[in-house]
Amino acid sequence: xxxxxxxxxxxxxxxxxSDIAARVDAFAKANPDTPILRMGIGDVTEPLPAACREAFHxxxxxxxxxxxxxxxxxxxxxxxxxxxxxxxxxxxRGCDIHAGEIFVSDGSKCDSGNIQEIFSSKARVAIPxxxxxxxxxxxxxxGRSGFNVxxxxxxxxxxxxxxxxxxxxxxxxxxVDLVYLCFPNNPTGAxxxxxxxxxxxxxxxxxxxxxxxxxxxxxxxxxxxxxxxIYEIEGARECAIEFRSFSKKAGFTGVRCAYTVIPEDLVAxxxxxxxxxxxxxxxxxxSTKFNGVAYPVQRAAAAVFSEEGKAEVRRLIDFxxxxxxxxxxxxxxLGFACAGGTNAPYVWIRAGQSSWDLFDQLLDSTGIVCTPGxxxxxxxxxxxxxxxxxSRENVEEAMRRLRDAGLTA
Amino acid sequence: xxxxxxxxxxxxxxxxxSDIAARVDAFAKANPDTPILRMGIGDVTEPLPAACREAFHxxxxxxxxxxxxxxxxxxxxxxxxxxxxxxxxxxxRGCDIHAGEIFVSDGSKCDSGNIQEIFSSKARVAIPxxxxxxxxxxxxxxGRSGFNVxxxxxxxxxxxxxxxxxxxxxxxxxxVDLVYLCFPNNPTGAxxxxxxxxxxxxxxxxxxxxxxxxxxxxxxxxxxxxxxxIYEIEGARECAIEFRSFSKKAGFTGVRCAYTVIPEDLVAxxxxxxxxxxxxxxxxxxSTKFNGVAYPVQRAAAAVFSEEGKAEVRRLIDFxxxxxxxxxxxxxxLGFACAGGTNAPYVWIRAGQSSWDLFDQLLDSTGIVCTPGxxxxxxxxxxxxxxxxxSRENVEEAMRRLRDAGLTA
Numbered sequence: 001x002x003x004x005x006x007x008x009x010x011x012x013x014x015x016x017x018s019d020i021a022a023r024v025d026a027f028a029k030a031n032p033d034t035p036i037l038r039m040g041i042g043d044v045t046e047p048l049p050a051a052c053r054e055a056f057h058x059x060x061x062x063x064x065x066x067x068x069x070x071x072x073x074x075x076x077x078x079x080x081x082x083x084x085x086x087x088x089x090x091x092x093r094g095c096d097i098h099a100g101e102i103f104v105s106d107g108s109k110c111d112s113g114n115i116q117e118i119f120s121s122k123a124r125v126a127i128p129x130x131x132x133x134x135x136x137x138x139x140x141x142x143g144r145s146g147f148n149v150x151x152x153x154x155x156x157x158x159x160x161x162x163x164x165x166x167x168x169x170x171x172x173x174x175x176v177d178l179v180y181l182c183f184p185n186n187p188t189g190a191x192x193x194x195x196x197x198x199x200x201x202x203x204x205x206x207x208x209x210x211x212x213x214x215x216x217x218x219x220x221x222x223x224x225x226x227x228x229x230i231y232e233i234e235g236a237r238e239c240a241i242e243f244r245s246f247s248k249k250a251g252f253t254g255v256r257c258a259y260t261v262i263p264e265d266l267v268a269x270x271x272x273x274x275x276x277x278x279x280x281x282x283x284x285x286x287s288t289k290f291n292g293v294a295y296p297v298q299r300a301a302a303a304v305f306s307e308e309g310k311a312e313v314r315r316l317i318d319f320x321x322x323x324x325x326x327x328x329x330x331x332x333x334l335g336f337a338c339a340g341g342t343n344a345p346y347v348w349i350r351a352g353q354s355s356w357d358l359f360d361q362l363l364d365s366t367g368i369v370c371t372p373g374x375x376x377x378x379x380x381x382x383x384x385x386x387x388x389x390x391s392r393e394n395v396e397e398a399m400r401r402l403r404d405a406g407l408t409a
Numbered sequence: 410x411x412x413x414x415x416x417x418x419x420x421x422x423x424x425x426x427s428d429i430a431a432r433v434d435a436f437a438k439a440n441p442d443t444p445i446l447r448m449g450i451g452d453v454t455e456p457l458p459a460a461c462r463e464a465f466h467x468x469x470x471x472x473x474x475x476x477x478x479x480x481x482x483x484x485x486x487x488x489x490x491x492x493x494x495x496x497x498x499x500x501x502r503g504c505d506i507h508a509g510e511i512f513v514s515d516g517s518k519c520d521s522g523n524i525q526e527i528f529s530s531k532a533r534v535a536i537p538x539x540x541x542x543x544x545x546x547x548x549x550x551x552g553r554s555g556f557n558v559x560x561x562x563x564x565x566x567x568x569x570x571x572x573x574x575x576x577x578x579x580x581x582x583x584x585v586d587l588v589y590l591c592f593p594n595n596p597t598g599a600x601x602x603x604x605x606x607x608x609x610x611x612x613x614x615x616x617x618x619x620x621x622x623x624x625x626x627x628x629x630x631x632x633x634x635x636x637x638x639i640y641e642i643e644g645a646r647e648c649a650i651e652f653r654s655f656s657k658k659a660g661f662t663g664v665r666c667a668y669t670v671i672p673e674d675l676v677a678x679x680x681x682x683x684x685x686x687x688x689x690x691x692x693x694x695x696s697t698k699f700n701g702v703a704y705p706v707q708r709a710a711a712a713v714f715s716e717e718g719k720a721e722v723r724r725l726i727d728f729x730x731x732x733x734x735x736x737x738x739x740x741x742x743l744g745f746a747c748a749g750g751t752n753a754p755y756v757w758i759r760a761g762q763s764s765w766d767l768f769d770q771l772l773d774s775t776g777i778v779c780t781p782g783x784x785x786x787x788x789x790x791x792x793x794x795x796x797x798x799x800s801r802e803n804v805e806e807a808m809r810r811l812r813d814a815g816l817t818a
Contacts, residue, residue, distance in 0.1 A: 006680045071663045283419065
């Protein structure tokens with residue numbers, strides 16, 4: 001009889017969202033007159049920019065004509081989009097990345113989940129804690145871990161992000177082959193400085209490890225000294241892969257467009273000790289298991305780089321970051337120690353108690369729903385995440401309720 | 410240093426399309442006045458149906474409003490599309506498939522490439538020959554084969570589709586766990602009858618194997634007695650996964666929407682011999698590594714099931730199948746033995762010589778580009794594939810040139 005991939009059975013079921021839903025339901029039943037304010041949302045809420053919609057519409061009209069019809073496109077993306085990305089997101093910031101190194105995809109979740117496939121199943125993997133669960137789960141599925149014991153998988157190396165290190169983990173003492181990093185970070189909102197990233201790049205080159213750098217939130221960086229791309233660091237072309245997305249930047253969570261950068265300089269060893277191009281391996285994977293992003297979606301994404309598109313993206317980012325300012329200001333006023341919120345849409349708040357206790361306290365006293373940090377890993381315990389993705393009205397109302405409730409740290 | 414997945418190095422580079430391109434280039438240079446007619450195209454050529462474009466446009470307008478904005482959707486697809494599929498593609502044909510068993514995706518290439526992940530890396534795999542290369546390559550990447558020796562990978566079981574068996578392989582003698590089947594077939598155009606499919610289902614249930622049934626071309630079936638879905642066969646719910654796509658049916662190759670059906674009855678064994686739901690495993694994979702299809706694309710796909718959409722799809726299919734009639738009629742008139750072309754957009758032609766020899770002969774004498782069968786596997790040798798995906802004008806011109814050239818089998 002057919003047998004399954006047993007590694008899947010090691011996966012811990014996540015009850016985070018169902019637990020939240022159950023507590024919110026109970027509150028709603030007990031307090032039918034208190035409107036619930038969801039402040040834990042990890043999804044954008046503002047409309048898709050007009051420049052993107054216009055390009056999207058035009059491409060659909062093209063698809064209705066014989067001459068303008070587009071069938072299968074290049075799996076790696078159309079040159080018009082790869083070139084706009086290379087120029088607008090990298091060369092404009094002084095990064096030596098060219099269009100041929102960009103792989104357009106339908107999402108960073110797919111890319112950051114699939115990238116491990118091209119590496120050895122025996123690769124030693126380091127993963128931040130707290131963390132976006134996809135990095136962990138996809139390595140567990142691929143057999144790079146043992147079982148989960150007390151919330152951590154045996155065999156994975158955890159990079160602890162705590163108040164003590166400003167939520168920026170340092171390179172591990174033990175040798176690892178693959179390291180997932182995410183800056184601006186989800187969930188902590190922490191951003192690595194140029195010096196901290198340089199330390200990582202230097203370490204990766206010394207240990208010949210590969211950094212898997214998730215920069216899905218780079219557009220939210222407002223501090224001019226913080227790098228947007230790992231390729232702003234000397235030497236990163238030889239040790240880093242970067243994931244980027246239009247999701248949070250331009251409201252594409254329901255449109256689906258992202259990309260992965262793999263420099264042609266990046267190599268890894270095969271079983272005989274020869275150096276193999278990681279770029280070529282990923283190209284093989286991408287063209288074998290993926291058929292490209294919809295042509296109209298690629299046109300919509302390219303519009304992000306137009307003058308009108310750039311202005312709209314700036315307005316979107318400013319809007320969400322003004323929300324973040326309100327949240328950060330209020331929480332600090334109430335005495336909470338906070339990270340994030342200045343170069344990221346998430347505010348990471350020390351609970352001063354267990355994360356579920358503060359979750360319950362917020363919900364019961366104000367009808368506000370946050371995300372308990374424990375849902376992101378062991379080091380998330382003792383924290384909650386508040387999100388700037390919301391309407392201004394909701395954020396203002398939530399902050400008013402927090403102050404009125406007399407809540408203090 | 411980071412090590413790669415060495416199984417990737419077993420993959421044979423495919424030179425099929427580059428070889429074709431090189432020969433076409435050489436011909437074009439030598440014959441600048443002969444317009445080249447590409448009759449090997451595996452991609453649709455007609456515009457996207459108006460019903461789909463209209464729904465697509467409407468959804469983009471929605472995305473421009475606060476109330477109509479859609480961010481992340483359910484990874485498995487929106488209920489409106491899953492329900493339209495279950496009802497329109499299955500229940501309408503008497504298949505017991507419900508919306509919860511449909512996983513909407515961005516392409517059958519992704520689905521048929523990724524499905525193997527949830528099964529044991531030691532699974533024994535049977536694959537047709539000739540074949541769509543994705544089934545083979547993704548299993549090689551996952552380590553289920555040895556090296557390629559004389560065009561075949563050690564460890565895979567090849568199901569030979571030849572003129573002798575009417576291009577419909579019978580179940581293998583040896584025990585296998587996973588079997589890829591594709592009907593209507595790419596590249597042969599062959600369709601399995603109800604009796605032949607029943608034999609496969611019976612065999613799979615006896616051996617507790619899983620059938621991976623690719624029905625991407627089902628919309629081209631015109632013979633009322635041929636099943637469109639494996640679920641028209643009694644017992645298939647316990648042994649089969651089906652892949653479907655909007656690509657060829659509704660001109661979606663550049664729009665990207667497909668789906669996979671995994672019945673809740675399908676189980677496989679874990680390492681301790683317990684039965685595990687394959688549906689649940691795929692749901693875990695799909696929701697961990699995929700973030701859903703664009704909302705506007707799902708709206709465009711749902712329009713395929715509207716009355717207007719159905720009428721347009723019928724016209725598209727009729728158009729391509731009229732092309733197929735012209736090709737099949739001409740090739741038979743010229744004395745070639747052909748398969749396919751009656752319930753599939755591909756005509757599979759016995760070359761009476763090596764497939765590359767007939768390729769060269771066609772190109773040199775008529776400027777027509779076909780696909781040499783050898784590119785699809787050992788059993789493709791001695792055949793060429795002609796495709797009905799083209800304008801009427803091109804097909805008529807190609808057939809006229811073939812007759813004028815006095816080409817005979």
